[in-house]
Amino acid sequence: MIRTKTVVIFWIFFISLQSCIVPFHPLIENSNISKFVVSGEVNDNDELQTVSVSVSSPINDPGFIPVSGCNISIFDDRGNQFEMQEAEPGTYHTRIDKSYLIPGTSFKVEILTADGINIESDFDKMSECPEIDTLYFARKVIQENTLGQITEGIQFYVDLEAKNSSSHFFRWEAVETWESHVPYARQWYYDGTIHHIFPPDSSRMVCWTTQTVKNIYTLSTESFVENRYSKLPLHFVDNSTPKLMYGYSLLVNQFSLSEAAFAYWDQLRINSFEQGTLYEKQPLSITGNLHNITRPEQEVLGFFSASSVKSKRIFISPIDDFEFNSITYCRPDTLTHGGLKAIRPSQYPAFLDGDEFTYYLIRLGSYCVDCTYLGGTTLKPDFWPK
Numbered sequence: 001m002i003r004t005k006t007v008v009i010f011w012i013f014f015i016s017l018q019s020c021i022v023p024f025h026p027l028i029e030n031s032n033i034s035k036f037v038v039s040g041e042v043n044d045n046d047e048l049q050t051v052s053v054s055v056s057s058p059i060n061d062p063g064f065i066p067v068s069g070c071n072i073s074i075f076d077d078r079g080n081q082f083e084m085q086e087a088e089p090g091t092y093h094t095r096i097d098k099s100y101l102i103p104g105t106s107f108k109v110e111i112l113t114a115d116g117i118n119i120e121s122d123f124d125k126m127s128e129c130p131e132i133d134t135l136y137f138a139r140k141v142i143q144e145n146t147l148g149q150i151t152e153g154i155q156f157y158v159d160l161e162a163k164n165s166s167s168h169f170f171r172w173e174a175v176e177t178w179e180s181h182v183p184y185a186r187q188w189y190y191d192g193t194i195h196h197i198f199p200p201d202s203s204r205m206v207c208w209t210t211q212t213v214k215n216i217y218t219l220s221t222e223s224f225v226e227n228r229y230s231k232l233p234l235h236f237v238d239n240s241t242p243k244l245m246y247g248y249s250l251l252v253n254q255f256s257l258s259e260a261a262f263a264y265w266d267q268l269r270i271n272s273f274e275q276g277t278l279y280e281k282q283p284l285s286i287t288g289n290l291h292n293i294t295r296p297e298q299e300v301l302g303f304f305s306a307s308s309v310k311s312k313r314i315f316i317s318p319i320d321d322f323e324f325n326s327i328t329y330c331r332p333d334t335l336t337h338g339g340l341k342a343i344r345p346s347q348y349p350a351f352l353d354g355d356e357f358t359y360y361l362i363r364l365g366s367y368c369v370d371c372t373y374l375g376g377t378t379l380k381p382d383f384w385p386k
Helices: 259-271
Strands: 036-043 048-055 071-076 081-083 085-088 091-095 106-112 118-121 134-143 150-161 169-181 186-190 194-201 206-212 217-220 228-238 248-256 290-292 301-316 332-334 350-354 359-362
Touching (some): 036 106, 048 071, 081 091, 106 301, 150 248, 169 228, 169 259, 217 228, 217 259, 259 301, 290 301
Antiparallel strands (some): 036 048, 071 106, 085 091, 106 118, 134 150, 186 194, 248 301
């Protein structure tokens, strides 16, 4: 039984007519937060399979704490074993030929840590996944509050048509890619000395960024008269971001799940409101299918599953009459008194606009001349329209 000591103390301080509230920090024993966390699955979308092993982080400082040096193998129920290799701290890979990735086959994972802790999952059966029927979007306006403020955006939907499938439990993952531009080429900059790039370097003015949407989407059709569903809402992109300004693409992966895997993911959806990549913030109350064989009293967080996957991608060109509320702060500012000498070393390199006679300091510097500054890449994806 977990014993939680809770002490609630309210202090009110009056200093210079100002008050403050002392934050409440629950007392949680280390044994309740330091647990192994396993993330992984076998799927037929790619021969490369991935398993990550970490330990849970403190509630007030969430993060990925990798466990290195593990011996990990994936087994199927037909007697095959696939050994994994550590690709980076806490992340392990193996390739499984698609001839083994057949719906109806069950898989499990076994982990032996460098400290001699043996962790095993239950077998999970891969069920057949139907093709994604339809992926589409519609413009949508949301009223934010009683003052009438609205947010405009586009809402993505997916239709499920699985009448010829025995699968009744599904999960969707959305991966977005968008094109972004910066307004200035790199031409002049100052780092104690003026530098002139000629011809101006425009190679970092256009970027593409890809990231997994921080939401979980699940559906069970077990109680439905027909194994189908229309207009399941997925990702919503609003006009407070410039993502839709130059071109946008959404890749949707549809996973068929076992009933046990669905129960886990659906509870994770309910409990997780800021879910990014899996297990960034692992809820402590969700039971998975992993077991600490060496120390049975210690819970292991996570779920190891086997899934069949189908994918579909949609492209969005710039939308007519779509107004953006996002603001760019990139603009040239007149240099303050002292000119270039007033630019602090902490601002180097300070990017400039103008010519050899008159310079203007580009506000926000690198952010306005280098689209990779915020994580994008100048390499156009293979799937991007020409």
